[in-house]
Amino acid sequence: MAKKILIVGGGYAGFYTAWKLEKLLRAGEAEVTIVDPLPYMAYLPFLPEVAAGSIEPRHAVVARRRHLKKTANVAGKVTGISHATKTATITPNTGEAYDFEYDQIVITTGSVSRTFPIPGIADRAIGMKTIEEAVAIRDRMVGNFERAASLPKDSAERARLLTVTVVGGGFAGIESVAELRSFATALLRRYPEITFDETKFHLVEAMGRIMPEVTEGLADWVVKDQTRRGVNIHLDTQLSSAEGGNIELSTGEKYESDLIVWTAGVMPRPFLRGTDLPIGARGHVVGTPSLRVATEEGEIVEGAWTAGDTSQVPDISSTPGPGGFCVPNAQHAVRQGRLLAKNIVASLRGEGVVDYNHKNQGAVAGLGMNTGVFRSGNFTLKGYIAWLAHRFYHGLAIPTWERKWRVFGGWVGHFFLSRDIVNIEAVTEPRAIFEEFASRPRPAAD
CATH class of the missing domain: 3.50.50.60 (FAD/NAD(P)-binding domain)
Structure with missing residues (x-):
């Protein structure tokens, strides 16, 4: 059988x-x-x-x-x-x-x-482990821009909506904060009411360095590059509390952040x-x-x-x-x-099995539009060429040619048309408008 x-x-x-x-x-x-x-x-x-x-x-x-x-x-x-x-x-x-x-x-x-019992994390943070989480982060950020644009410039709520915090300085954390920072910069062209200086991005990392998979020199370059682009990188720093969106760091720094992304393990x-x-x-x-x-x-x-x-x-x-x-x-x-x-x-079939012994192909990371890092052995790349290597590698790595064509086709479309900035936050409650206006039976007469 x-x-x-x-x-x-x-x-x-x-x-x-x-x-x-x-x-x-x-x-x-x-x-x-x-x-x-x-x-x-x-x-x-x-x-x-x-x-x-x-x-x-x-x-x-x-x-x-x-x-x-x-x-x-x-x-x-x-x-x-x-x-x-x-x-x-x-x-x-x-x-x-x-x-x-x-x-x-x-x-x-x-x-x-994997999270820790930090006040507010279970209630406020979003992970970066599922496609649903990534979509929710995108919709939240665009929605926050839309909401902030109609608020007074000195409003505390406006500042909170335009502040993003990413916890964790591994590949997932660095790529997340870099891509979101790049996305926010692109959004500013569509939201003239908001200035670059109003958008705040924070990366919180408990260790003294980021991206342990690459050399210290390359990691330091990433810190400098992202700092130049407007990301505040907090090394040797732990998140103490995020209750109600009120961020408290182990260094004593406090600020408010509406979007909190957890990538710390x-x-x-x-x-x-x-x-x-x-x-x-x-x-x-x-x-x-x-x-x-x-x-x-x-x-x-x-x-x-x-x-x-x-x-x-x-x-x-x-x-x-x-x-x-x-x-x-x-x-x-x-x-x-x-x-x-x-x-x-x-x-x-009664044949012998083989041990898993791999050759490390290196590490590659995208750090927002047109910049990235790549390491294989002692060979490293950074900037635009590394970004192309990142897209080429992962575009070919996703399984099935059907999906490869869709991904590469999307990238080509974005090159000519730019990124789509439409957010569909209402998809989480698709029946809300229907229910609001739907006719209901009248109460039975006594």
Whole structure:
């Protein structure tokens, strides 16, 4: 009988695993099921550009049903795993939970934003981990410009609306604040009531430097470049409170900010701790270099595999990540997903599996329109050429040619027409106007 392969999570690693399995599996060899509450895989490196209006949101996601034609897609969540009985509990988006029996399970649940109990963050901040968050940030910023433009120049509310705070100085944080600063500068052409000096952008980073993935020299250049463009970068600084939009920093500085973006770390999904799979100290599924799930002592858990942000996979390359594990980024998730599919097929056929040993392709970041940084080994680029390298790399890296054409086509359109500045904040309550004017039955007569 065909083996049942269950993929938990449809992000990078899950999508690429299923995509590769469809190409490798023989007819009738296995049945692949992927479970995810969302119908698409989001290409996370594009989120800052989505927030800045440089990429159409739907172009930054890949519809799984369009490209996974042999894989069963289940809209829901895996809420329990008993690997001892090889049973997973699936809770669909609509309907009752049910048990699903499998032969092989692939844990690729990705990561979620990791926050700290800072007053106001849970109530006021927006993450930068989903396409919905990126769209909300874009709409909020344009909406704030619209609201601020009609307020008096000395209004405290106007100043609050035009102040953006990004927490976290890694790649996600730097790209987010740089893209938003660039977007705000472009918006000023459409809002003559607002001046450049009124728009305030703050980046708060607890460490003494930004972007640990690049050299200190390159990171220092980014700080100087973004400072010149109007970003206030607070190093060695922690966010103490954001209650009510009132920002308090560990340095004692205080100001008001309506838009707060949180990019200060990620963590695996907490439900994994409730399963019988081996979990590391920080909540990751323990894996081996061959992407098998294993105990901390190295004992293989047969029929279980893991990859991507949710996994704790030893980095056996010449340049291992912090702690000796692969860092949670798209580059690893994509490569691991492809290898994981090959190893699953090899395992089903009684063949040997291969260890994940990668060659670092470097790091590239977009820092707003026409500027960026690139590093590969000792070779670095910065400015316009690095920005082109960033767009070329990620434009080709997003899966499927259909999506590549949409992304590149959008960029070409923006070159001639500039970025679209329309915000559709009302989409969060699409029935509001209909309800306001809808006729209702009159109360029954007594």
